[in-house]
Structures are given as structure tokens and as C-alpha cells.
Amino acid sequence: MSKKIVSDLGVTGKKVLMRVDFNVPMKDGKITDDNRIVAAIPTIKYVLDNGGKIIAFSHLGKVKTEDDLKTKSLKPVAERLSEILKMPVEFIPDTRGKELEDAVNALKNGEILMFENTRFEDLKDKKESKNNPELGKYWASLGDIFVNDAFGAAHRGHASNLGIASNIGKGNTAAGFLMEKEIKFIGEAVDSPVRPLIAILGGAKVSDKIGVIENLLVKADKILIGGAMMFTFLKALGKNVGSSLVEEDKLELAKSLFDKSYGKLVLPIDTVVAKKFENDSPYKTVSVDSIPSDEMGLDIGAGTIELFSKEIAKAKTVIWNGPMGVFEMPNFAKGTIGICEAIANLKGATTIIGGGDSAAAAISLGYGEKFTHISTGGGASLEYLEGRDLPGVSSISDK
Numbered sequence: 001m002s003k004k005i006v007s008d009l010g011v012t013g014k015k016v017l018m019r020v021d022f023n024v025p026m027k028d029g030k031i032t033d034d035n036r037i038v039a040a041i042p043t044i045k046y047v048l049d050n051g052g053k054i055i056a057f058s059h060l061g062k063v064k065t066e067d068d069l070k071t072k073s074l075k076p077v078a079e080r081l082s083e084i085l086k087m088p089v090e091f092i093p094d095t096r097g098k099e100l101e102d103a104v105n106a107l108k109n110g111e112i113l114m115f116e117n118t119r120f121e122d123l124k125d126k127k128e129s130k131n132n133p134e135l136g137k138y139w140a141s142l143g144d145i146f147v148n149d150a151f152g153a154a155h156r157g158h159a160s161n162l163g164i165a166s167n168i169g170k171g172n173t174a175a176g177f178l179m180e181k182e183i184k185f186i187g188e189a190v191d192s193p194v195r196p197l198i199a200i201l202g203g204a205k206v207s208d209k210i211g212v213i214e215n216l217l218v219k220a221d222k223i224l225i226g227g228a229m230m231f232t233f234l235k236a237l238g239k240n241v242g243s244s245l246v247e248e249d250k251l252e253l254a255k256s257l258f259d260k261s262y263g264k265l266v267l268p269i270d271t272v273v274a275k276k277f278e279n280d281s282p283y284k285t286v287s288v289d290s291i292p293s294d295e296m297g298l299d300i301g302a303g304t305i306e307l308f309s310k311e312i313a314k315a316k317t318v319i320w321n322g323p324m325g326v327f328e329m330p331n332f333a334k335g336t337i338g339i340c341e342a343i344a345n346l347k348g349a350t351t352i353i354g355g356g357d358s359a360a361a362a363i364s365l366g367y368g369e370k371f372t373h374i375s376t377g378g379g380a381s382l383e384y385l386e387g388r389d390l391p392g393v394s395s396i397s398d399k
């Protein structure tokens with residue numbers, strides 16, 4: 001189903017409620033990475049340039065104690081947004097009340113204000129996170145239309161997305177440009193991919209990714225498995241995996257996923273092993289049939305990189321979630337680099353990364369520009385890959 005985009009709504013002279021994902025990392029009251037603010041700029045600019053009045057809001061971390069009200073204020077975020085936009089961004093240090101209402105009514109066309117962390121409402125009764133009906137209704141009453149650009153929060157049905165969308169009136173909710181990209185790339189890749197669709201799954205745990213594996217077993221033409229999760233599969237198939245990370249309680253599940261995959265699941269043929277979980281631990285590449293009992297697999301081997309690269313070379317769509325090895329340690333990053341390289345060499349294919357660490361890996365290894373789309377939402381992109389309905393997406397008005 002095709003969803004409304006901000007450019008499908010008339011914004012001129014309108015009070016535009018805008019849910020953004022400004023859940024940025026902070027240290028000692030300072031923003032350490034403003035990527036999420038930068039990513040929302042196209043939508044914000046579009047509305048301002050077209051004479052809309054923006055009321056912007058976001059969550060920041062989790063709010064459980066009075067102390068969180070001091071450390072999790074969005075004030076520094078509003079200041080950074082103002083620097084980036086090179087214009088004033090009025091900050092209202094509350095999530096409701098007269099000051100906020102007066103400020104909203106005083107907004108002129110092309111002006112923007114931001115209010116406080118939506119999760120300040122969680123301190124009592126978790127009003128934001130439990131989608132308290134009064135709260136969604138109240139926030140919706142502050143504006144004329146609702147633009148949701150917070151894909152990173154779309155897997156949650158909170159007052160600041162679902163609650164507002166349910167109360168703002170039919171046809172009045174649209175996706176921002178960031179949300180549009182996520183729906184387009186992940187949504188299309190999973191629902192109507194140009195084939196062959198090759199999925200590459202890795203990362204720490206099978207248990208985190210069961211839903212993703214199950215959905216992609218149906219949708220994808222091949223699934224290449226790397227990362228620590230490969231050892232749960234290998235052990236389930238009767239191999240000795242030494243001291244590699246294994247989820248003993250998922251062995252049966254891994255076996256049954258493998259058996260019902262009809263050859264779609266491709267497992268590594270070799271692995272890079274070391275005695276210790278340390279970059280400086282001496283390492284070597286061994287066949288998955290001869291992993292020493294006192295060593296652990298920390299990466300896929302060169303033979304597997306070659307095998308996987310051949311599969312990737314046939315792809316018209318690639319979905320990647322989860323690094324192939326402990327990419328944070330340079331000696332065990334080669335598998336992840338090899339896969340980045342194979343994807344970078346693809347021509348005319350749509351290539352997508354979903355997952356926080358996978359995105360960080362590709363970017364830190366220098367391949368950020370080589371992908372068609374790197375998802376901004378860790379948890380949300382995983383749930384989207386599982387084929388689940390995301391409340392933040394489904395509550396956007398249909399075209």
C-alpha cells in the first residue's frame with residue numbers, strides 16, 4: 001500500500017506536528033554524533049520553505065527517574081538543530097501546557113519550535129510509551145497535520161506516533177522523506193524484490209534474528225549465514241565448534257530452520273579461529289570440519305568469502321543484517337570487509353543494510369557510500385525485515 005509523503009500534503013500556513021528521531025548519543029550533556037539530526041533536515045527544510053509552521057518533537061533515551069529529567073533534555077538538540085538550520089529554533093522545556101500552546105499559536109509561516117523529550121511523559125504511568133489516549137489526543141490538538149519522519153521509533157506504537165496519527169483526522173498523516181526512503185527500500189526489498197534476492201545474515205545471536213531468518217527463508221532466494229550465529233547452525237549439524245559462541249537452547253531451532261530451508265541456507269566452509277577473544281590472539285583459518293576444541297571462530301574464512309561473493313555476484317537485491325565476524329577487531333574484520341567488497345562490485349543491484357552494528361561496520365570500514373540504502377533504524381529495520389507491521393508506518397495515511 002502506498003503511503004502519503006509530506007509533499008502530498010499542503011503545508012503552507014499549517015501547523016505541522018513533526019515526529020523526528022533525535023535520539024542522539026550524548027556524553028556529559030554534549031551530542032557526540034548528530035547524524036540523526038542531519039538526516040531529518042530535508043523534511044524540515046521542505047516544510048519551512050513551503051511556509052509551514054513546525055512543532056518538532058522526539059524521544060531521547062528512556063525516562064525512569066527524576067534525574068533523567070535533567071540528563072535527557074532535548075535542549076542541546078534544539079540548539080544543534082538551530083546551528084544546522086542557521087535560524088532560531090525555539091525550545092519549550094515541557095511536553096504540554098500553556099507555554100507550549102502559546103508558542104504554537106505564535107508561530108509564523110516558516111518558523112519552527114521544538115518541545116521537550118516525549119518520554120518525560122513516561123515518568124508517571126508511561127503515558128508516551130503506553131500510548132495513553134489522552135496524550136495522543138492532546139498532542140494532535142496542537143497541530144493541523146502530522147508528519148512522521150521517525151523510522152527509528154516506527155516499531156513502537158507510542159502516543160507520539162500512533163496516538164497522534166489516530167487523532168489528527170483521516171488523511172492528515174504523512175511520511176517525511178527519511179521515513180519514505182525506509183519504506184521504499186526495505187519495504188520493497190522484502191515485499192516485491194527484484195530477484196534474485198540474496199540475504200546475508202550474521203551478528204551475535206540466532207535468537208535475535210529468528211524472525212528475520214524465518215521471514216527471509218520465505219522471501220529470499222538464498223540466505224548466507226556468517227557471524228557468531230553460524231556456529232549454532234554448524235553445531236546443530238553435528239560439527240565440533242570448539243569454544244565458539246553457541247546458543248545451546250537454539251540448536252534444535254537451527255536444525256529445523258536448516259532442514260526446511262530447501263538448500264536456501266548457505267553456511268560457511270571455513271572460519272578464522274583464535275584461542276582468545278582478543279585482536280592480538282594468534283589466529284589461523286581452518287575448515288568448519290576441523291575447528292580445534294580449544295579455539296573459537298571469530299570470522300568467516302577466505303574460502304567462505306569467495307563462496308559468498310559468487311552468490312552475491314548473481315544478486316539483483318541484497319539485504320544484509322549482521323557483521324560476518326568480530327569486525328571491531330581488525331584481525332577479524334576481513335570477512336565483513338570481503339562482503340562489503342563483493343556488494344560494492346555489484347552493478348545495477350539494490351543493496352540494503354539494516355541493523356545498527358551492520359550499518360556501523362560498513363560505514364567504519366569505508367563502504368558507507370557503496371550501498372543503495374543504509375537503514376537508520378536498528379530495531380525498526382529488524383522488525384521490518386521480519387515482515388512485521390510497524391505501527392509508525394501503518395498509521396501513516398494511504399495515498
Ligand code: ADP
Pocket residue numbers: 202203204205208226227228229245297298299321322323324325326327328354355356357358359378
Ligand atoms: P546488528 O546490530 O547489525 O543487528 P548484531 O548486534 O546482531 O548486529 O551483531 C553484531 C555483533 O556481532 C558485533 O559486535 C560482532 O563483534 C559480533 N560478532 C560477529 N561475529 C562474531 C563471532 N564469530 N563471535 C562473536 N561475536 C561476533
Ligand code: MG
Pocket residue numbers: 355356357
Ligand atoms: Mg546490534
